[in-house]
Amino acid sequence: MRSIAVLGGGIGGLAASYYLCKSLQVTKVIVLESSSRFGGWLWSTRRSDGAVFEHGPRGIRPAGAVGHNTLNMSVSDRQVNCQVDDLGLAGEILPITHSHAASKNRYLYVNGQLHRMPSGISGLLRRVPPFSRPLLLSVAKEILVKKGVGDDESIHSFVSRRLGKELADIAADSLCRGVFAGDCRKLSMRSCLPLFYNAEQHRGSLLLGLMLGSGPSLVVPPGPLAQRSVKESWAQWSLSRGVESLPESITNSLQQSGTVQLHREAAVKQISPSASGWKIHLEDGVISADHIISALPAKALSSALPSTWIPLIQELQDISTVTVAVVNLEYDGSILPVTGFGHLVPSSEDRGLLGVVYDSVFFPQHNRPTGQSTRLTVMMGGAWFQEVFGAPEAVTEELLLAKATEIVSRHLGVTIPPSWSRVAIQRDCIPQYYQGHFRRVESMRSFIKKNSLSLSLVGSSYDGVSVNDVIFSGRTAVEELLGSGV
Numbered sequence: 463m464r465s466i467a468v469l470g471g472g473i474g475g476l477a478a479s480y481y482l483c484k485s486l487q488v489t490k491v492i493v494l495e496s497s498s499r500f501g502g503w504l505w506s507t508r509r510s511d512g513a514v515f516e517h518g519p520r521g522i523r524p525a526g527a528v529g530h531n532t533l534n535m536s537v538s539d540r541q542v543n544c545q546v547d548d549l550g551l552a553g554e555i556l557p558i559t560h561s562h563a564a565s566k567n568r569y570l571y572v573n574g575q576l577h578r579m580p581s582g583i584s585g586l587l588r589r590v591p592p593f594s595r596p597l598l599l600s601v602a603k604e605i606l607v608k609k610g611v612g613d614d615e616s617i618h619s620f621v622s623r624r625l626g627k628e629l630a631d632i633a634a635d636s637l638c639r640g641v642f643a644g645d646c647r648k649l650s651m652r653s654c655l656p657l658f659y660n661a662e663q664h665r666g667s668l669l670l671g672l673m674l675g676s677g678p679s680l681v682v683p684p685g686p687l688a689q690r691s692v693k694e695s696w697a698q699w700s701l702s703r704g705v706e707s708l709p710e711s712i713t714n715s716l717q718q719s720g721t722v723q724l725h726r727e728a729a730v731k732q733i734s735p736s737a738s739g740w741k742i743h744l745e746d747g748v749i750s751a752d753h754i755i756s757a758l759p760a761k762a763l764s765s766a767l768p769s770t771w772i773p774l775i776q777e778l779q780d781i782s783t784v785t786v787a788v789v790n791l792e793y794d795g796s797i798l799p800v801t802g803f804g805h806l807v808p809s810s811e812d813r814g815l816l817g818v819v820y821d822s823v824f825f826p827q828h829n830r831p832t833g834q835s836t837r838l839t840v841m842m843g844g845a846w847f848q849e850v851f852g853a854p855e856a857v858t859e860e861l862l863l864a865k866a867t868e869i870v871s872r873h874l875g876v877t878i879p880p881s882w883s884r885v886a887i888q889r890d891c892i893p894q895y896y897q898g899h900f901r902r903v904e905s906m907r908s909f910i911k912k913n914s915l916s917l918s919l920v921g922s923s924y925d926g927v928s929v930n931d932v933i934f935s936g937r938t939a940v941e942e943l944l945g946s947g948v
Contacts, residue, residue, distance in 0.1 A: 464487070464488060464489065464752040464753060465488075465489060465490040465491075465492065465739075465750070465751050465752050465753075466482055466488060466490070466491050466492070466751060466752065466753045466754070466755060466943075467491075467492045467494060467740065467742055467749060467751035467753070467754050467755070468482075468491060468492065468493045468494070468754075468755045468757060469494050469730050469733075469742075469754060469755070469756045469757060469758045469763070469766075470494070470495065470496075470502070470756065470757035470758045470759075470762075470921065471493050471494070471495030471497075471500040471501070471502070471713075471724070471726070471757075472495075472500075472501065472502025472503065472504075472709075472757055472921065472932075473501065473502055473503075473504050473708070473709050473712075473929060473932050473933060474502075474757035474920045474921035474922065474932040474933070474935060474936050475493060475495070475502075475755070475757030475920070475921070475936070476493070476500060476501070476709050476712045476713060476716070476936075477712070477920075477932070477933040477935075477936030477937065478755045478757060478918075478920055478936035478937075478939055478940055479491050479493050479712075479716055479722055479936075480535065480712050480715065480716065480936070481936060481937050481940040481941075482721075482722075482755075482940055482944075483716060483719040483721040483722050485940070485944050487944050488721060488944070489721070490721060490722075490723065491716075491721055491722040491723070492722075492723045492725065492749060492751060493716070493722060493723065493724045493725060494725050494728040494729075494730055494742070494744070494749070495724075495725065495726050495727075495728060496727065496728065496729035496730070497726070497727065498726050498727055499726070500709055500710075500713045500724070500726070501706050501708075501709030501710065501713075502518075502709070503517075503518035503519065503888065503891055504518055504519060504705050504706050504708060504709050504929065505517040505518050505706055505886075506703065506704025506705060506706035506707070507704075507790070507884060508703060508704060509830070509882075511830045511831070511832070512830055512831045513792065513828060513829060513830040513835070513837070513882075514703060514704045514825075514828035515704075515790040515792075515821075515828070515837065515839075515884060516704060516705060516790075516821070516839065517788050517790070517884075517886040517888070518705070518788070518888070518891070519705055519928075519929050520700060520705065520819065520821065520825070520839070521558065521698035521699065521700050521705075521824070521825075522698060522699055522700070522705065522708075522929050522930065523697070523698050523928070523930060524557075524688065524691035524692075524696045524698070524699055525691075526680075526930075527679065527680035527681055527682040527934075528680070528682070528926075528928075528930035528931055528933070528934040529688070529691075529930050530682040530683070530684045530685070530688040531682045531930065531933065531934050531937060532929065532930050532933050532934075533684070533685060533687040533688040533691060534682065534683075534684070534685040534687070534688055535549065535933075549708075549711035549712060549714075549715055550711060551701060551707060551708065551711055552687060554701045554702040554703065554707060555687070555699050555700075555701060555702075556699060556700045556701060556702060556825055556827055557691065557694060557696045557698075557699045558696065558697050558698050558699065558700075558824050558825075559694060559695050559696055559697060560695045560696075560697045561695065562697065562824065563801045563802060563823060564697075564801075564802060564803040564820070564823045564824030565697040565698075565803070565824075566581055566802075567579075567581075567800065567801060567802030567803065568802055568803045568804070568805075568806075569800065569802055569803075569804065569805035569806075570592060570632065570633075570636055570805060570806055570807070570808070571805045571806070571807045571811060571812075571873055572591075572592035572632060572807075572808060572811055573592060573811070575591075575592075576799075576800060576805055576873065576874075577590070577591050577592050578590075578800070578802070579633075580593075580597055592632060593628060593629070593632070594628060597629075600625045600626050600629055601625070601669060604624050604625055604667060604668055604669055605667045605669055605670065607623060607624050607667070608666075609662055609663070609666050610623065610662065613652070614650050614651065614652040614653075614897050614898055614899075614900065614901075615650075615651055615652075615897065616646065616647050616648060616649060616650070616651065616897055617630075617634055617638055617646040617647075617649050617650070617651045617654060617655060618630045618631075618634060618635070618646040618647045619647075619651075620651040620658070620659070620662075621633075621634040621646075624662070624668060625668075630646070631808065631810065632808050632810075634646045635808040635809055635810070636806035636807065636808045636817075637806070638654070639806060639807065639808070639809065639816045639817065639844060640806040640816060640817050640841075641654075641927075642654060642844075642892055642894065642895075642927065643784050643786050643816055643841070643843070643844025643845060643891075643892050644784060644844060644845045644892070644894050645809070645845045645846075648845075648894070648896050648897070649894065649895060649896065649897075650895045650896055650897045650898065650899045650900070652899075652900055653895035653899040653900050654895050657672075657676065658671075660676040660677055661676040663676070663677070664676040664677040698824075700825055700828075702827060704828070705929075708929075728744050728745075729744065729745060730742055730743070730744065730758070730762075730766050731743045731744060731745065731766065732766055733754060733766050733767065733768075734768055735768070735915075736750065738750065738752065739751055739752040739753060739754075739916055740752075740753075740754050740916065742754070752916060753916040753917070753918070753943065754916065754917050754918070755917075755918040755920055755936075755939055755940075755943075756917065756918065756919055756920070756921075757920045757921040757936070758921070759783065759890065759893070759921070759922075759923055760778040760779070760781040760893065760923035760924075761778065761779055761781070761783070761890075763778055763919075764778035764779045771909070771913075773905070773909050774906055774909045774910070777902050777905050777906045777909075778906065778923075780902060781893055781894070781899075781902065781923050782893070782894045782896065783890035783891070783892060783893050783894060784843070784844045784845050784847065784890070784891070784892050784894060785843055785844075785847045785854045785887065785888060785889050785890060785891065786816070786841055786842070786843050786844055786847070786887075786888045786891055786892065787841070787842040787843045787847070787851070787857075787862045787866075787885065787886070787887050787888070788839060788840075788841060788885075788886045788887075788888055789839065789840040789841075789842070789862055789863060789866035789883065789884070789885050789886075790837070790838075790839050790883065790884045790885075790886075791837070791838045791839070791840065791866065791867065791870065791880040791882070791883050792830075792835055792836070792837050792838075792880055792881050792882040792883070793835065793836045793838070793876065793878060793880050793881060794833070794834070794835055794878070794881045795834050795835070795836065795878075796834055796836055797836045797874070797876045797878070798820055798822075798823070798836060798874060799874055799875055801820075801823055802820060802823060803819065803820060803823065803824060804817055804818050804819035804820045804823075804838075804839075805817060805818055805873070809846070812869075813846040813849065813850055814842050814843065814846055814847075814849075814850035814851065814865070815840070815841075815842055815869055816841040816842060816843070816844050817840075817841050818838055818839070818840050818841070818869065818870065818873065818874070819838065819839040819840075819841070820836075820838060821837040821838060821839055822835070822836045822837045822838075835881070838870060840865075840866035840869055840870065842862065842865065842866065844892070845894070854887055854889055857887065859885040859887075862885050862887070863883055863885050866883075866885075867879065867880060867883075892922070892927055893922050893923045893927060895927075903924050903925070906919065906924075907919065918939040918942070918943060919939070920932070920935040920936050920938075920939045921935060925938075
């Protein structure tokens with residue numbers, strides 16, 4: 463029926479292409495990736511001795527509709543016909559259950575000390591530092607708090623209003639730094655944490671909303687792997703060769719489909735409407751397509767659009783991003799004083815440090831097979847990168863490595879130097895959904911619809927930054943384009 467160009471070969475563009483090639487309506491899919499590799503921020507280093515280090519996401523959550531969708535990798539809501547198993551990955555999955563130490567033990571570093579986050583009834587009933595009173599008091603009073611009057615507010619404002627300023631300053635602040643590398647005083651509650659926003663909107667309370675449901679929700683029937691994840695109570699999962707195996711396997715599947723053309727080092731310079739659809743201008747030529755699915759970052763797409771589309775360009779440019787320094791460290795021996803997922807750090811404690819992940823605790827399979835070792839990842843910068851470290855293009859890897867090792871020494875009492883390290887400066891890696899983000903996205907899609915543009919927007923700039931959200935955005939775009947029965 464049509465040729466479709468997919469701009470961007472990260473997980474969003476690959477997912478969209480994967481769903482497209484399952485439809486008989488599509489005769490050709492052209493994937494254009496500006497870099498030398500596919501997969502975007504899903505990026506793993508596999509050392510020759512078998513150790514694996516992640517420079518982006520390190521685990522994927524299986525829960526909910528979008529979690530099931532990733533495990534299913536299905537195009538329709540009928541019988542699952544294209545699972546992760548089809549990609550040859552079922553045997554490589556490394557699940558972490560809810561009862562695992564990495565799921566139960568999460569820490570905050572506050573006032574120069576590690577504090578285990580409260581869990582279970584006993585943790586809610588008693589005062590647990592760094593909090594000044596039992597969390598159950600804040601939760602119980604939350605039911606009596608009036609609903610907010612606006613259509614959006616910052617996460618800090620929402621949590622302060624419903625649960626108290628202390629929880630906003632410590633817990634919400636740390637969470638936003640760990641998940642979004644962002645400032646909870648700017649991030650949108652509605653767009654970043656829609657489950658909690660909708661709980662208040664539909665039930666007038668977080669607690670009641672989580673207990674009774676908060677309005678209609680997506681349903682994706684679980685395939686065999688998703689059913690297994692529920693039965694075994696998975697909290698998250700990875701793959702034996704790292705999360706980059708997921709985009710690699712999708713890429714291999716696309717190469718074998720006969721429908722998809724994959725182009726590396728094919729940066730899009732300009733796109734312009736034509737009589738039959740689009741002309742896509744590259745460094746070394748022009749490609750024609752009937753429809754474009756853009757999985758490019760918002761700002762990258764804005765610079766390629768016709769200059770007359772000012773409203774759309776402006777909305778795209780207004781979506782900010784942050785840069786994160788990811789420092790992977792390996793130490794000889796077992797050097798952790800505690801066992802858990804890792805620890806987060808509120809901005810009041812250290813603006814430059816987002817958190818430290820204890821990789822060896824939850825995926826020991828990624829350790830080198832000989833000799834005991836400990837793998838850690840130190841995350842720094844985010845919304846505070848420029849303030850603390852200066853311009854990303856000017857900061858040195860040596861400076862970041864020195865900062866990371868000093869943090870590990872001070873926070874965890876590690877006195878030996880790392881035996882191996884790698885520093886990655888992930889430029890503009892996480893979009894920031896500031897207050898009013900939902901209106902911005904609505905405005906963009908309204909412009910596209912009003913002007914009858916054969917253009918779909920997918921990826922982390924719009925409808926969620928998690929791996930699951932980005933994959934689901936690819937599926938949604940294909941279903942809207944070809945019908946939900948694809």
